[in-house]
Amino acid sequence: MLIERKKIVELTARGAIFYVSHSGGKDSQAMYCAITRLVPHDQIAVVHADLGEVEWEGVQDHIRATISHPLDVVRAGKTFIEMVDTGRRHGQTCHPGPPAQRDNAPAI
Template sequence: MTSIYLTKEIKELIDNGAIFYVSHSGGKDSQAMYALVKEIVPTKQIVVVHADLGEVEWEGVQDHIKQYTNHPINVVKAKKTLLEMVEKRGMWPSAKHRQCTSDLKRGPIFKFIRNDLKARNATVAINCMGLRAQESSARAKKKPFSYNNMQSCNNRVVRHVYDWLPIFHFKTDEVFRTISDVGQKPFWAYEKNERLSCVFCIMGCVGDLRHGAEQRPNLYKEYVELEKKIGHTMFMKGKEPISLEEYVGIKVSNL
């Protein structure tokens, strides 16, 4: 089994009682990360957090997380939905402007971390994420362990937050092998999907999107209709906008 990213500083934080907040999407990376983190961090210092994406989340994700986790699942949710956000903004998120991640995932999770730390009368949080260098050139530039200046505070309220990417250097096959080695199975959508996020994710490949259309035809129709309503498409073909139906290759009328 590939070793987790672990430094002397992280070991000291474990020994000093820091709280490790494991962000769990239900995807393969989150699953492998949690399985490894709980082997080196005491149970009482681990808190599992899931950002509920509402109607655009794959069905059964939260049941899958519960099945393979030994900790209670703290579910957080933004006050707005993805489709509400897109309609109000008149634009879909993009690789450069991932408002979906910041508003629907990162924001609610950090709000939970701040409140939970306060309730515990604790001051040190480790935000654990299953990001990997192999996923993109942008992610490859990230540091696997860093101090989060934006979320930390040293005024009236003392709060130290670190970002930790425990499986940063893992390859995809190593992630699946880790899940298998601990006697678990990945989420069912991986039978056809390469990655797991929203059913129709801007970062998803055509195969993922086609699978989503097959599984959630009504939701697919909502996306197609919203594109027409706001006059903005999720994807581009070169420099030209391309409709979701054309990009995926499935007409709503054929579902």
């Protein structure tokens, strides 16, 4: 952690902006808390990726209630299913791992 802290201090001194991705969960809250202890307020931006139909109701309100920065919300132009369908139409496939792992994997 010492090396990471040193790098954060160095980047802060150079004016870097730190983007904190915040889902609303405990890990995001912990990361936000850690960053706010090391980085000046005006060098932090908080971003939340809206999950559309599967977004938990009230998550954005929860995040806003637990941070002291504006919340920037981003949204994909397509749903996850639409992205998968687009990939399939373009011949893209998903594999569970590198070929060596797939070839030696036990049948399910």
